[in-house]
Amino acid sequence: MTEPIKLLLADDQALVRGALAALLSLEPDLTVVAEVGRGDEVVPAARRTRPDVALLDVEMPGLDGIAATTALRAAVPGCRVLVVTTFGRPGYLRRAMEAGANGFVVKDTPARQLADAVRRVHAGLRVVDPTLAAETLATGPSPLTERETEVLRTARGGGTVAELAATLHLSEGTVRNHLSAAIGKTGARNRADAVRVAEENGWLLGE
Amino acid sequence: MTEPIKLLLADDQALVRGALAALLSLEPDLTVVAEVGRGDEVVPAARRTRPDVALLDVEMPGLDGIAATTALRAAVPGCRVLVVTTFGRPGYLRRAMEAGANGFVVKDTPARQLADAVRRVHAGLRVVDPTLAAETLATGPSPLTERETEVLRTARGGGTVAELAATLHLSEGTVRNHLSAAIGKTGARNRADAVRVAEENGWLLGE
């Protein structure tokens, strides 16, 4: 028998993290060598423990899973990345793959498939939920321009145009223009609706 | 040695559900007798398998964890309920306790404490995160009236006042009044802001 596959787990919910560790430790060919709860702890832990595969959640404090993927691929090239996330948002998959992830698994896939996904990723294969992949192809990339995304992201907090303009150092008219464009592109009726749509599609990632 | 404690797990994310099962099955005095992914499957499964303790997530399709708690306490009185949730929202804890839950655990508690929480609940004790309990007492119950809550809940979708009025069978003026009252009570600036605040406090639960 060969060496077991060494795993790093990153998830902000300690209970889920521990449970995943228990689940994966049941497999004789897998061993968990590190667990972290923040995105910015991924690279330091990986440098220390040299895992073969890292399982990263997208929603994490410090650094989101996508950014952590980028950092990890740069710092420890030999370590493969399997992104495990709650939300099957098309934009997440796209961004994860662009960041260099080797696999993408949603948290409502059956538990028994997770170990297989890990093994496939370790073997150099790509693992992607086919349904989500189709959806991603269908929705296409974000139609929003960079500023529109930024404005929409800031508008999540629910402030007035004046406040948005102040925090973004823009004029009110410009903010309104960007919002109007975003509303049009998302097919929404409202600013709030536009924020919702963009968020559901994973177009508001980063920062 | 006595009989092991029989558990029912309810969580919409199959991966988390399976992982929790793996984690709890490591304990010799615990055994998982049922796993379900929807709130409305809790009672039927409990009738079949007669668990001693049910671990219920709050966010579930079909029936949320609070409503499932109420139904389960009525249908299978001998079964204790431990609510396990992602979000430590004050309103959730309050509602869960009112519904008859015996314990309330947030998903970022350490994994090793979960089995103890289960044992305490089974022994008839109450298990509550002290920090969250304090916060709940501080925030108090929802200041929103029933209609205000309903209007705010409908406003989550992000439609215009006219649409809200149509789906709620109310006049536009009334909808505006309820929204205005809700905005005042939540200390928000906006309709969107009010929705956000109310949601974060767990005041929008049910349906």
Added chain:
DNA sequence: CCACCGCCCTGACAAATGTCACGGGTGGAA
């Protein structure tokens, strides 16, 4: 009984929002 409270509605008003047309600036692609 009457006061009170929540609910529903009206109408009107100021403020915020969404839309449009326009111009100037920049940088990349044809």
Added chain:
DNA sequence: TTCCACCCGTGACATTTGTCAGGGCGGTGG
């Protein structure tokens, strides 16, 4: 170079939104 897309800004406009002051209705409790 010339185009084109994006960015930033202006100003004006119709619509929507939030607020306020009222009034009517049905319960509950002193």
